[in-house]
Amino acid sequence: MADFLNLEEITKRLRTVVEASKMSAKDFALGAGIPQASLSQMLNEKQVISVATINKVIEHYPNLVDPYEFLFGTPAPSSDPYEMGLFPSQMVPSTGGDKSSEGMREIIRTQSEEIVKLKTELALRSDKEIDRIMVFYTDNSFKTFRCND
Numbered sequence: 001m002a003d004f005l006n007l008e009e010i011t012k013r014l015r016t017v018v019e020a021s022k023m024s025a026k027d028f029a030l031g032a033g034i035p036q037a038s039l040s041q042m043l044n045e046k047q048v049i050s051v052a053t054i055n056k057v058i059e060h061y062p063n064l065v066d067p068y069e070f071l072f073g074t075p076a077p078s079s080d081p082y083e084m085g086l087f088p089s090q091m092v093p094s095t096g097g098d099k100s101s102e103g104m105r106e107i108i109r110t111q112s113e114e115i116v117k118l119k120t121e122l123a124l125r126s127d128k129e130i131d132r133i134m135v136f137y138t139d140n141s142f143k144t145f146r147c148n149d
Helices: 007-021 025-032 036-043 051-060 067-072 099-125
Strands: 132-136 142-146
Touching: 007 025, 007 036, 007 051, 007 067, 025 036, 025 051, 051 067, 051 099, 067 099
Parallel strands: none
Antiparallel strands: 132 142
């Protein structure tokens, strides 16, 4: 399955966001509601960032984080939802503030959650077990071996 979000790269970009905040890691973690130990592990690249942490950073530090750039490492290609391949049913109206960036944050947040749900569902579907193995011989005979659980 293709990974749409490279969590290792997002974890590396987290350091840039913390540095741009000009706060200590402790204050940054408290402000975002992230456990300090987890943030430390992420900043030292010993733990990858979770979708929940991504959402907290985007939500609590909207002035520091461009959601698209934080997730994908590049500025958003367009603010026109149709050019981005989004359809009206996927667009969430924003309330106040910069409409395009708030709407974009909500879209990315929603899509990130959906990606995690789909990955989980796909992982559950791919759990297969061997039922039997068939061996075919050159004399056109065969033998079936069943797996005994």
